[in-house]
Amino acid sequence: MNTAELLELDRRHLWHPFTQMSLWGAEDPVLVIDRAEGFHLVDTDGNRYLDGVSSLWCNVHGHRVPELDDAARAQLNRVAHSTLLGLSQTEAILLAKELVDVAPRGLTRVFFSDAGATAVEVALKMAAQYQVQVGRPEKRRFLALAEAYHGDTVGALSLGYSDWFHRAFAHLKFDVVTAPAPHAYRDPRRLPPEEFAADAAERVSRLIATHADTLAAVVMEPLVQGAAGMLVHPPGYLAAVARACRAHEVLLVCDEVATGFGRTGTMFACEQEGVVPDILCAAKGLSGGYLPVAATLTTERVFGAFLGAFHEGKTFFHGHTFTGNALGCAVSRASLRLLRERVLPALPARVQHLHRLLEPLRALRHVGDLRQRGLMVGMELVRDRATREPFPMADRVGHRVCMAARRHGVILRPLGNVVVLMPAPGMPEALLDTLVTAAHAAIVAITEAA
Numbered sequence: 310m311n312t313a314e315l316l317e318l319d320r321r322h323l324w325h326p327f328t329q330m331s332l333w334g335a336e337d338p339v340l341v342i343d344r345a346e347g348f349h350l351v352d353t354d355g356n357r358y359l360d361g362v363s364s365l366w367c368n369v370h371g372h373r374v375p376e377l378d379d380a381a382r383a384q385l386n387r388v389a390h391s392t393l394l395g396l397s398q399t400e401a402i403l404l405a406k407e408l409v410d411v412a413p414r415g416l417t418r419v420f421f422s423d424a425g426a427t428a429v430e431v432a433l434k435m436a437a438q439y440q441v442q443v444g445r446p447e448k449r450r451f452l453a454l455a456e457a458y459h460g461d462t463v464g465a466l467s468l469g470y471s472d473w474f475h476r477a478f479a480h481l482k483f484d485v486v487t488a489p490a491p492h493a494y495r496d497p498r499r500l501p502p503e504e505f506a507a508d509a510a511e512r513v514s515r516l517i518a519t520h521a522d523t524l525a526a527v528v529m530e531p532l533v534q535g536a537a538g539m540l541v542h543p544p545g546y547l548a549a550v551a552r553a554c555r556a557h558e559v560l561l562v563c564d565e566v567a568t569g570f571g572r573t574g575t576m577f578a579c580e581q582e583g584v585v586p587d588i589l590c591a592a593k594g595l596s597g598g599y600l601p602v603a604a605t606l607t608t609e610r611v612f613g614a615f616l617g618a619f620h621e622g623k624t625f626f627h628g629h630t631f632t633g634n635a636l637g638c639a640v641s642r643a644s645l646r647l648l649r650e651r652v653l654p655a656l657p658a659r660v661q662h663l664h665r666l667l668e669p670l671r672a673l674r675h676v677g678d679l680r681q682r683g684l685m686v687g688m689e690l691v692r693d694r695a696t697r698e699p700f701p702m703a704d705r706v707g708h709r710v711c712m713a714a715r716r717h718g719v720i721l722r723p724l725g726n727v728v729v730l731m732p733a734p735g736m737p738e739a740l741l742d743t744l745v746t747a748a749h750a751a752i753v754a755i756t757e758a759a
């Protein structure tokens with residue numbers, strides 16, 4: 310079937326996520342990805358594009374990785390899927406053990422699901438039920454950061470707030486305590502970095518203390534709020550939240566769906582501030598970005614609160630059909646092996662290399678703030694650097710930059726006026742050069758035109 314025929318069927322039958330379908334294909338040409346080679350995606354007309362956002366932040370080692378492909382094929386010769394309800398299964402057992410081995414010390418129990426949002430839903434229900442079962446039923450609310458994004462299921466979206474995305478669901482959301490996002494660039498006080506860091510830590514700690522009596526858990530993305538625009542938190546912020554949580558018997562849930570598996574320069578972001586959360590959510594890169602595998606990890610302390618005689622009703626009544634999918638677990642095991650042996654040792658040099666490549670972009674006239682943590686990068690484009698005046702949203706500057714990058718053979722996806730670079734942790738340095746060169750050219754072409 311040729312591209313035109315496929316596009317006709319796409320228009321007739323597909324409903325794309327986060328997409329105004331009345332404009333789909335009308336404004337910008339639609340690429341139909343047909344295959345991949347390493348870090349490149351190839352469309353139905355044979356054009357190659359560097360995958361600059363890791364296929365929505367999940368790809369780790371590139372595409373068609375021999376070790377991952379072999380693991381999938383070998384598993385297909387055994388079993389693709391069987392349930393964890395009432396049965397166990399080899400690959401799920403081994404992946405649970407191997408995840409515990411690489412997770413922050415103390416996270417010893419693994420509950421599998423199949424998406425970032427489900428990993429977060431599991432965490433919310435686990436935290437809520439935990440507090441009831443340890444005799445603190447009044448601790449039933451959650452604290453989250455402003456502009457947080459934890460997924461699109463109703464529980465996960467209750468934690469975040471985007472007026473634009475969530476207006477239609479406002480009545481479905483539960484009440485959440487919101488702490489300000491520790492985002493220095495948009496703070497009108499323009500404090501020096503150290504003062505801002507101390508103030509942000511102090512504010513969130515005070516909020517946790519104030520609401521401690523009713524808080525089941527604090528839920529946050531550690532180090533970087535991804536979908537909020539790659540907001541890099543000041544040093545010490547995560548550790549301060551962890552301390553306040555400990556002091557007030559509030560659980561700490563770290564959503565590492567975006568930050569996990571090398572993305573911030575270490576296996577998990579929490580490690581960088583020596584924090585072991587009570588609950589950790591992982592998805593996206595867990596399977597190397599191949600298959601929908603997610604996990605919610607917790608401690609023996611939390612797990613222990615769910616033990617009892619059946620009639621006591623302490624069971625965690627939650628599960629999904631594809632919980633612990635064997636094919637996904639087999640590929641995830643292969644991915645973890647490659648991460649440990651090949652990717653993590655090379656990461657510090659790769660992160661430094663990316664930092665050096667980005668230096669010239671900091672000087673561009675319309676790059677207001679350039680944020681990098683590991684391989685997560687957000688470049689906030691502004692109309693006026695001195696006043697930090699944003700480009701009007703209606704101008705869709707971020708989107709236009711990403712479309713321009715395609716002309717240089719690179720796929721990018723913006724977050725409003727923030728151009729995101731999210732190379733796969735396994736991407737070699739020569740391809741990081743290609744990625745940054747294309748982003749640079751595209752930003753200049755769109756923001757400095759006329």
Ligand code: PLP
Nearest residue numbers: 424425426458459460535566567
């Ligand atoms: N949590 C975070 C921090 C995310 O960035 C995302 C997705 O971008 C999610 C949760 C939701 O993951 P999924 O799209 O797999 O449901």
